[in-house]
Amino acid sequence: MESRYRYRYSAAIVYNNFPWPLYAEGFEQNKALAGVQQAQEAIExxxxxxxxxxxxxxxxxxxxxxxxxxxxxxxxxxxxxxxxAVDKAHQLAGGPRAYANDAARVAFLFTLYQRITSLLPAAGAAGKKPRRA
Incomplete structure (x- = not known):
């Protein structure tokens, strides 16, 4: 199998890319920051x-x-x-106290990721003209 099709793992592209609860909706800013900081310290x-x-x-x-x-x-x-410790951090973003299974955990992560990325500006091609052949 060619290397371009293999999965690659590193701290830069896997471990640090999980959605973090700080960005969840409906948080009081100060309360959220304190809770997230404690959760981050526990995870570390x-x-x-x-x-x-x-x-x-x-x-x-x-x-x-x-x-x-x-x-x-x-x-x-x-x-x-x-x-x-990670599950406790997820509770800050509205996650359950316990997950029924790994599929439920992954579903929550995708929901959280979707909430976070929906806040990003769309990366459209506005103002770009198509290339001529």
Missing amino acids: KEAQAVLDVRAQFAASSLADLYDPLTMPPALLKAHQRLDA
């Missing part, structure tokens, strides 16, 4: 905890660490705490 703390646990298994590949049958219990617990 739990994300670092995941990295710290993974560092304890430096000789293991990611495939080994994330094998559902052999995942270290400490890593699973660290991810569960990170998930809980």
